[in-house]
Amino acid sequence: MSNVIDQLLKMDLNEIEVPKGVHKMYCKKLGKELEFEIEAIDAEKVAEIQEMSIDITKGEINSIDTYKLKVETIANGCKMFKNKELQKHFKALNHRELIKKLLLSGEMDSLNEAINNLNSVTELEGKEAKN
Secondary structure, three states, X not given: OOHHHHHHHOOOHHHOOOOEEEEEEEEOOOOEEEEEEEEOOOHHHHHHXXXXXXXXXXXXXXXXXXXXXXXXXXXXXXXXXXXXXXXXXXXOOOHHHHHHHHOOHHHHHHHHHHHHHHHOOOOOOOOOOOO
């Protein structure tokens, strides 16, 4: 059996964890530094977000709504924006409106990048692939 298969067979299902973290950021509109709890997004959900951000007509990509892509990534990787009580407090109809009200464009970029980093591959230095 493969070394990877052996390693996986020794693991318990409860050992599988979604990568999580905290992204500290100064929010200019709010005038404070906040710590956003973030987590990686399931691969199927990432694909869904990407698909709904692309406008395809007759098999050709017409446009990519990068704002929608960014906002949906933030909302799914930082669940606080889907909190109905928080949305109501800031008179936001939904998570998209709440993000727009609270964050500037550069802050959205920063939070989006932090979430995408949780989803990215971690390269191991000094390790070569063996056949």
